[in-house]
Amino acid sequence: MPIFADDFGVKYKTELAMHQSVESDIHRLQKVVDDTSITKLQLEKDIGALKKELLFLKKNHEEEVKGFQIDHGKRMPPKSQDISKIMANIQAQYEELGQKSHEELDKYWCQLIEERCQLIEESTISAEIKDTETMFLGLRHTFQPMDIDLNFMKSQKVNLENSLRDMGA
Template structure:
């Protein structure tokens, strides 16, 4: 908008310069016409003087000749002829003067009208120039305000970028710390899982061993008190070389150690 108004301002300035040149040309033409009118007036006065001198000379000459010829024959009324000639010249001069005055008045009116129109256009152009100057000043103020706003926004943007950069760095550090903690927790979970698996295996083995011992103990309860004797004969059978008699069954505790007799069953 500023460029458009500036170009319009330059065009108006060019038009004003052209109008001023036209006004100067019209002023020069008016001066030339006035000089021509003055010269025509002077020429008219000179023609009148020359005419009067010629008339006076002719009058003098014809008057002498008239005095000479009066005695011979009647002559033409030279005074009447001269009067008619003088009237004709005066009529021609008056007509020329009237035409010149009319032409001068027409030219003067045209020049005055042109000058008035030029002055009106000049006033309009001056008012437009003032309006354009006010518009340019307002645009310059608005441009400065926009520049100030731009600087403020750039400063705010730089501060926000710096603040967000710092916060982003802190978040990156926090994320790195959390990732390290997660890695440690994952490693601890894996280690605990391995330990849990080991404990499960140990538990399974212990449960199997407990079950096996319970089965053995139940089998021990089912055995007779003296396994070396039989109901058919009352004579004891010869004991093996490495076998010793077992203690009485009622007096043996529940989880006592097995005797040598139980080793073959195992």
Template sequence: GRLREQGQEEARRREEAELALREYRKDVDRAALARLELEKKVEALLDEIAFLRRVHEEELAELQASLQDAQVSVEVDVSKPDLTAALKEIRMQYEVLSARNQQSAEEWYKSKFANFTEEAARSSDSIRQAKEEITEYRRQLQARNIEIEALRNANESLERQLQEAEERSNGEIHNLQETINQLENALRTTKGEMARHLREYQDLLNVKMALDIEIATWFSINKKEINTSN
């Protein structure tokens, strides 16, 4: 009874540990998903910055191409008196536009880079926190596995002890049954011998009674003969 109660208690503790283990695994899965989402977000920001850089480089290339076309047009048509002024005007417009675009692009890049740096820092903190949580979950998971293994070993030990106790009990019951069978056989043998002795005693008693009767008869006859002689 006591061994069975201990086994049931160990089984209950094992079920509780396995339930806690499943919950920890769910938390680990959620942390892993959060880390993947953060990594995807960082990757998307990097792709966006690369795309905007390409757009800016293409705009600058188009402006440079426009300036080169204007220079070629001026060199071909040198007979016009206002070509130098037109070229200067184009150069001034290009420089103003280029400076404005360069300043705007730098400000945009600085803003984007600052936002990206801040977002990356937050993502890094989140990833670091997720890694710390995963490490803690792994530690707890390992502890739970050790506890479950210890409970499993204890349960197996109790089951072996219970089986050994049952085997010993069965062996003792078998031995006791053998002893009972031997005693019953001895009792039957004793009863048979007693019955035989009783029959022999009865036969001897019958012989004694017959002899007593015969002796009594003989004495009676002899007594009469003696009396007759006298």
């Protein structure tokens, strides 16, 4: 019985260590997710600021062109820029960056999960081997006294048969 108690103690400690390791990984990964969310918010804020700056620069450019036209006495047709194209381009770049970040996180999570599953599998196999060894030792301890009794009984049988032969002769 003490062997089984020791085995369960070892199993408990192993499982506890694995549990603590997984919990630690979860907390660390939660921090990564939080950091990524903060980065996303910062990038969205930066995009808003860049949009405002772009509008400001366009307005200044138009004023400079008008001033240039007045200074030179010529009327130049204003160069048209499609703000919706520019915005669509910025949005496409942002979405591409977000998709890339999402793919990297997915890859990281999948790799981490695969590593943890492999560790759990190895731990389970190791525990099964220990269980089998413990069971084998238990059976050996049970078998040895029986084997000794069998050998003793065989020798008694031989002695009794010899005694019978001696009496019959």
